[in-house]
Amino acid sequence: MTNPTASSPVGSLPPDLSGAVASTSDASSRGIEAPRAPRRRVRTGSNFEMYSWLFMRLSGIVLVVLVLGHLLIMNVLDGGVHRINWGFVAGRWASPFWQIWDLAMLWLAELHGANGLRVIINDYSRRPGTRFWLQVLLAVSVVLTVGLGSFVIFTFDPSMGS
Amino acid sequence: MTTSLVDESRAGGGAELPPIPDGAVMLTVNIQRFNPETDDAPHMESYRVPAQPGDRLLNVLHYIKWYIDGSLVFRRSCAHGVCGSDAMRINGRNRLACKILVKDLLGSNNKAEVTVEPIKGLPLLKDLIVNMEPFFDAYRAVKPFLIAHGNEPSKERIQSQTDRARFDDTTKCILCAACTTSCPVYWAEDAYVGPAAIVNAHRFIFDSRDDAADDRLEILSDSEGVWRCRTTFNCTDVCPRGIQVTKAIQEVKRALMFRRV
Numbered sequence: 001m002t003n004p005t006a007s008s009p010v011g012s013l014p015p016d017l018s019g020a021v022a023s024t025s026d027a028s029s030r031g032i033e034a035p036r037a038p039r040r041r042v043r044t045g046s047n048f049e050m051y052s053w054l055f056m057r058l059s060g061i062v063l064v065v066l067v068l069g070h071l072l073i074m075n076v077l078d079g080g081v082h083r084i085n086w087g088f089v090a091g092r093w094a095s096p097f098w099q100i101w102d103l104a105m106l107w108l109a110e111l112h113g114a115n116g117l118r119v120i121i122n123d124y125s126r127r128p129g130t131r132f133w134l135q136v137l138l139a140v141s142v143v144l145t146v147g148l149g150s151f152v153i154f155t156f157d158p159s160m161g162s
Numbered sequence: 163m164t165t166s167l168v169d170e171s172r173a174g175g176g177a178e179l180p181p182i183p184d185g186a187v188m189l190t191v192n193i194q195r196f197n198p199e200t201d202d203a204p205h206m207e208s209y210r211v212p213a214q215p216g217d218r219l220l221n222v223l224h225y226i227k228w229y230i231d232g233s234l235v236f237r238r239s240c241a242h243g244v245c246g247s248d249a250m251r252i253n254g255r256n257r258l259a260c261k262i263l264v265k266d267l268l269g270s271n272n273k274a275e276v277t278v279e280p281i282k283g284l285p286l287l288k289d290l291i292v293n294m295e296p297f298f299d300a301y302r303a304v305k306p307f308l309i310a311h312g313n314e315p316s317k318e319r320i321q322s323q324t325d326r327a328r329f330d331d332t333t334k335c336i337l338c339a340a341c342t343t344s345c346p347v348y349w350a351e352d353a354y355v356g357p358a359a360i361v362n363a364h365r366f367i368f369d370s371r372d373d374a375a376d377d378r379l380e381i382l383s384d385s386e387g388v389w390r391c392r393t394t395f396n397c398t399d400v401c402p403r404g405i406q407v408t409k410a411i412q413e414v415k416r417a418l419m420f421r422r423v
C-alpha cells in the first residue's frame with residue numbers, strides 16, 4: 001500500500017514519536033509533552049436558570065445564619081418566646097441592625113421559597129395554562145408578602161398602640 | 163395469579179422442562195404484564211422458577227418465556243452488560259437483568275421473591291418494553307459525536323493521557339436509560355434532557371479534540387437542561403457501568419458557571 005505521508009519527515013518516525021512532532025504546540029516544540037490542553041473559554045446563552053440555581057445556594061447559606069439566629073433569639077435565649085410582646089418587637093426594630101436583619105431574612109426567604117416553588121411548579125404542571133396561572137399566583141403572593149413585610153419593617157411606629 | 167411450573171397448557175411452544183439443578187431455589191417472580199391489544203392497564207403476574215443463586219435474572223426471564231409463558235416480552239441482546247437493552251426495574255431499582263444475580267436478589271431473610279417492572283417515565287409499549295425514542299431524542303439533542311473545525315488532520319488526533327482522563331468515565335455509557343428513568347425530575351417533566359444525555363454531552367464537552375463545547379453547553383443551559391438536576395444521586399446509584407453520573411452533571415454545571423471547560 002502506498003502511504004501518502006511516507007515522504008514527509010514525520011513519516012519515517014516510529015508511530016509513538018510522530019504524534020509528538022505532529023502536535024506543534026509551544027510545549028511540545030521545547031520537547032515537553034503538554035500535560036493538558038489549555039482550558040478553553042466557552043460562550044453560553046441565556047443563563048437565567050443558572051442564576052436561579054446559584055441564588056438558591058447562596059441565599060441558602062445566608063439563610064442558615066439569619067434563620068437560625070432569628071429562631072434562637074425569638075424562641076430560646078433569655079426566656080425565649082415568653083418575653084415576646086409589643087415592647088420587645090418595638091425595642092428590636094428601633095435598631096437599624098435588626099431592621100436590616102429582618103428585612104434581609106424576609107426578602108431572601110421569600111425569594112428563595114418562591115423560586116423553589118417556581119421550580120416545583122415547572123416540574124409538576126402538565127399544561128402550559130396551568131403552569132402560567134400558578135406562576136402568576138406565585139408572583140402576586142411574593143409581591144404582596146415582600147411588599148407588606150417591608151412596609152411594616154420600615155414604617156413600624158412603637159407609639160402606634162398607645 | 164400464580165402459574166405453576168408444570169402448567170403445560172401455558173408452556174411457550176410446549177418445550178420440555180429442563181431438569182432442576184442441585185442447589186436451585188424456587189424463586190417467585192412477579193412481573194408487570196401489559197398487552198396493549200387486550201389490557202386497559204398493566205397488572206402483575208407471578209411465576210415460580212427454579213433458579214440457582216449464580217443465575218442472572220435474565221436466565222430466570224428466559225426460563226419463564228421459554229418454558230412457562232411464551233407471550234412474555236422483554237428486550238435483551240448481548241446478555242453480558244454491554245448493549246444496554248435490558249434495563250428494568252428489579253425490586254424497585256433500575257438494573258440490567260443480565261448483570262444482576264439471583265443471589266443478590268434474595269433478601270436477607272432469604273425471601274425468594276423478586277418483582278420486575280419496566281423502567282419508569284417512558285411510554286409503556288408491552289410487558290417490559292418501553293418506547294425508547296424520547297430517550298434517544300434527548301441523546302441526539304446534545305450532538306453526541308466529535309465536532310472539529312479547521313483542516314482534517316492527516317493523522318490520528320493526538321491527546322495526552324491527562325486530557326483523555328477527563329472524560330474517561332463518561333465514555334463507558336451504554337445508553338441503557340437506567341439513570342434517566344430513575345430520575346424524579348424526569349418522571350415529573352419528560353422535557354428534561356435527563357442524566358444520560360448530559361453524560362454523553364460531557365463525553366465530548368471535556369474532550370480536548372472537540373470544538374463544539376459551546377454548542378452543547380448552550381443546549382444544556384436551556385430551561386430543560388442541567389439546571390433541572392436536583393442532585394438526588396439516583397442516577398449514580400443505578401448506573402450499571404458505575405459511571406459517576408451526578409459528578410459528570412456537576413462538572414457540566416461548573417463549566418457553565420465559570421464559562422470554561
Ligand code: HEM
Binds near residue numbers: 064109110116117391
Ligand atoms: C435555612 C437555610 C436554607 C438552606 C441552606 C436552603 C437551601 C436550599 C437549596 C440549596 C435548595 C436547592 C435544592 C436543589 O435545587 O437541589 C433549596 C430549595 C428550596 N428551598 Fe431552601 N434553604 C433554606 C431555607 C429555606 C426556607 C426558609 C424556605 C421557605 C421559605 C425554603 C424553601 C425552599 C424550596 C421551596 C425549595 C425548592 C425545593 C425543590 O427544588 O424541590 N428554603 N433550599
Ligand code: SF4
Binds near residue numbers: 334338340342403407
Ligand atoms: S450513564 Fe449509566 S445508567 Fe445512564 S444510560 Fe449510561 S450506562 Fe445507563
Ligand code: FES
Binds near residue numbers: 240243244245246260
Ligand atoms: S442484554 Fe445487553 S446489556 Fe443486558
